[in-house]
Amino acid sequence: MATLAELPQVSECTVAGCSYNDHSHCHAGAVTISGEGSEARCATFIPLNVKGGLDTVLASVGACQRADCVHNEHLTCTATAVRVGAGADLADCLTYQPR
Numbered sequence: 001m002a003t004l005a006e007l008p009q010v011s012e013c014t015v016a017g018c019s020y021n022d023h024s025h026c027h028a029g030a031v032t033i034s035g036e037g038s039e040a041r042c043a044t045f046i047p048l049n050v051k052g053g054l055d056t057v058l059a060s061v062g063a064c065q066r067a068d069c070v071h072n073e074h075l076t077c078t079a080t081a082v083r084v085g086a087g088a089d090l091a092d093c094l095t096y097q098p099r
């Protein structure tokens with residue numbers, strides 16, 4: 001069983017309009033991935049006029065509801081790192097790979 005420190009980081013997020021995004025990095029403490037069908041949506045995406053997150057933190061994937069992804073074990077992501085960007089939605093996990 002992985003520890004918190006071993007959760008995969010969001011190595012890049014190109015969703016510039018998200019409150020947690022700064023120069024293609026996500027500064028939320030952790031993100032949740034959800035969605036249905038062919039899209040794995042970042043459920044933490046929020047386009048507000050206020051900046052969110054912690055400057056010194058690079059987000060990890062805290063929870064992922066996409067049990068059908070090859071990287072998913074027990075609703076936890078086991079990928080080395082994930083990339084988030086525009087897909088079917090404004091903010092999708094681009095590392096999602098259906099089994």
Ligand code: SF4
Pocket residue numbers: 033040061064065066069070071072073076077078079082093094095096097
């Ligand atoms: S790579 Fe797969 S398991 Fe990891 S966050 Fe993306 S959709 Fe979830």
